[in-house]
Amino acid sequence: MYTIHFSLWHQAEMSSSEQEAQWRQQRAELYDQLYEGGKKAINREGVRKTRQNFTPGPTLESKPYVFPTENDGVALICAPTPIEMAERCHTIGKELMDLLPREPETGNAVACVTRRELMHVTLFHTSHPGDLAPNARLRFPQDVAQLKTMCTHIAPFRMVPVKVLMASSGAIIMLFQCLPATEKLSDDVINAHAEFSVDHIRRVAKETFSFAPKTDTRVIIHATLGRVLSPDVQDVDLDRLRARCDEITAELETDPQPALFDKLWFVEETHNLSPQGPKTDIPLLGGLQHQ
Incomplete structure (x- = not known):
């Protein structure tokens, strides 16, 4: 019922490289731009x-989404x-968030973790x-079925954190890089070039799913650790952070x-800027080629 064009997964070696x-x-x-941008003034507006x-x-606390119709929804695929x-x-x-003083009059938080x-x-x-x-x-049911099929052709992959920074948006993010495989991966996996696992997963997702949002994530690989959420935080405190x-x-x-990242989530998101909501756990089943 659910078909994925496997022939699209392997480009010519030259074009792939x-x-x-x-x-x-x-x-x-991008990582340099994020770092340099974060060193400048925060975007208070x-x-x-x-x-x-x-x-x-x-x-x-993140507020729940309010959708225009009952059939609307947000769906996130993440690791x-x-x-x-x-x-x-x-x-x-x-x-990092504890470095920021609370609001002086109310004692309310100025950041979230x-x-x-x-x-x-x-x-x-x-x-x-x-x-x-x-x-x-x-x-959503079709999306989950297609993702499960995809994940049979994705091998578990390793990632390493390379930087923590505050973006100009106030988001505190950890940036990652994928690592090369420790064993030779079989040719039928999407991420045979494991160093580019996230890139190839995104590429195949865009070919697989019927709707690719214009605003979607591209080359960044990151986790959001927290957010500065008060426009009134003092510069001296931000400099300390x-x-x-x-x-x-x-x-x-x-x-x-x-x-080692060995599964993905399909999240039916219910809250703003947070992967809260029903989750489907999908293991990465792409096999190793054993000599």
Whole structure:
């Protein structure tokens, strides 16, 4: 019933290597841009708008989506962060957010930290909050079936954190790189070139799913550890946060602790900027070629 064009998965070797070189260059440039942009003034108007998606209080909690019709929905395909790495991400996020003083009069939070059980690396949306697919909710069962088929041709892959920074949006993000495979992967897997696993997964997703949002994630590989959600945070406090991000990045270089990602989530998202909602766990079953 659900067909995927497997012939599209393997491009000519030359065009594939050219595409991978382009991905590598684009990612390096983007990571530099994010870092340099984050060192400049935070976009306080953007932070103010983002804050509208959260309920203020001792903690800032994501508000549920309000959709125009009952058939609308947001669907996220992501790689859940393995337990030990998720714990590390949460610890870093909490440490950074704790550097920011609370609102002086109310004691309310000025930032949020991603819960450890929700830590993830975004791969693709089949319906994006900024670009809803028509009747998206009706498509979810088919989306899940197609993703399960895809995952039989994706091998587990390793990723390593390379940088922690505050983007100009106020998001605190950990940037990742995929690592080369430790064993030779069989030719029938999407990510035979494991160093570009996320790129190839996104490429095949765009070929597979009926709706590809215009606003979707491209070359960045990241987890959001937390968010600055007050436009009134003082520059001196933000500078302290940026300095600690640089220290943590240096610690990651010394002790990267790569992790194996061996499953994906299909999330029927219910809340803004958070992978809350029903999740389908889908293991990556692409096999290893044993000599």
